Amino acid sequence: MQQKEREQQMSPAERRRRTEARKRRQKAEQRRRQKKLLLYISGGVLAAVLIGLIIFGITKLTAGGSKEITAQNGTFVIALDAGHGGEDIGQSNGETVEKNVTLDICNKLKSMLEDQLHYQVVMIREDDTRISKEERVQAANDSHADLLISIHCGYAENTSETGAVSHYKKDSSASEDLADMIQEALEDVSGIPNGGAREGSYEIISSTEMPAVLVEIGYLSNMEEAGSLSDDQYQSTAARGIATAIAKKLGQSS
Numbered sequence: 573m574q575q576k577e578r579e580q581q582m583s584p585a586e587r588r589r590r591t592e593a594r595k596r597r598q599k600a601e602q603r604r605r606q607k608k609l610l611l612y613i614s615g616g617v618l619a620a621v622l623i624g625l626i627i628f629g630i631t632k633l634t635a636g637g638s639k640e641i642t643a644q645n646g647t648f649v650i651a652l653d654a655g656h657g658g659e660d661i662g663q664s665n666g667e668t669v670e671k672n673v674t675l676d677i678c679n680k681l682k683s684m685l686e687d688q689l690h691y692q693v694v695m696i697r698e699d700d701t702r703i704s705k706e707e708r709v710q711a712a713n714d715s716h717a718d719l720l721i722s723i724h725c726g727y728a729e730n731t732s733e734t735g736a737v738s739h740y741k742k743d744s745s746a747s748e749d750l751a752d753m754i755q756e757a758l759e760d761v762s763g764i765p766n767g768g769a770r771e772g773s774y775e776i777i778s779s780t781e782m783p784a785v786l787v788e789i790g791y792l793s794n795m796e797e798a799g800s801l802s803d804d805q806y807q808s809t810a811a812r813g814i815a816t817a818i819a820k821k822l823g824q825s826s
């Protein structure tokens with residue numbers, strides 16, 4: 573018997589019941605489709621959020637999170653900033669004056685980095701002139717150096733305080749890593765007590781664009797260390813320690 577004939581033989585009540593059942597089935601099917609669509613959409617949104625988080629994580633890692641220092645122009649360019657200069661003499665103790673110590677060590681470091689390690693060096697201060705903090709930052713950024721080392725001496729109320737301290741750029745693990753290596757090398761290679769690495773807010777490290785470390789080689793407030801700091805041999809050993817750390821850091825990065 574054909575479907576149509578069967579329906580014609582049905583009582584009106586039976587036909588109504590069947591029609592309503594069909595409507596219910598259609599509605600249920602419609603609800604199922606909507607649910608499925610909603611599931612697809614929420615799945616897509618979730619995937620997009622996840623991809624976004626992954627990209628954000630990678631970007632973060634390659635910015636401040638990366639320990640790497642890269643040579644932007646094939647050869648590593650290192651900016652050296654000798655603290656103070658001109659009428660700004662820095663700290664002093666007897667014959668030893670900070671502005672002279674910083675320039676002497678930077679000159680020795682420059683020779684080692686260029687002649688033995690074949691890096692390119694940019695000196696922020698080359699002679700006994702006063703340079704403002706802003707000019708130093710500008711010069712460092714204009715040089716497009718891959719890393720910056722600023723040299724200073726420490727000074728403390730407590731005159732028995734000795735040793736080197738390295739201050740690194742905030743939120744820069746490359747800077748922090750280099751500061752740790754400098755401290756280690758100054759101790760092992762130069763025999764200078766390790767005063768530790770710490771985060772610093774000096775303008776020359778916070779406002780410059782490259783990984784940066786400010787090293788206080790020793791305390792001018794300590795009589796013995798002040799004497800050492802003006803000694804030519806001692807300055808060379810200190811420079812050798814810093815050069816060793818830079819070579820190690822850049823060797824790992826290249």
Ligand SMILES: [Zn+2]
Nearest residue numbers: 655662724725
């Ligand atoms: Zn200083």
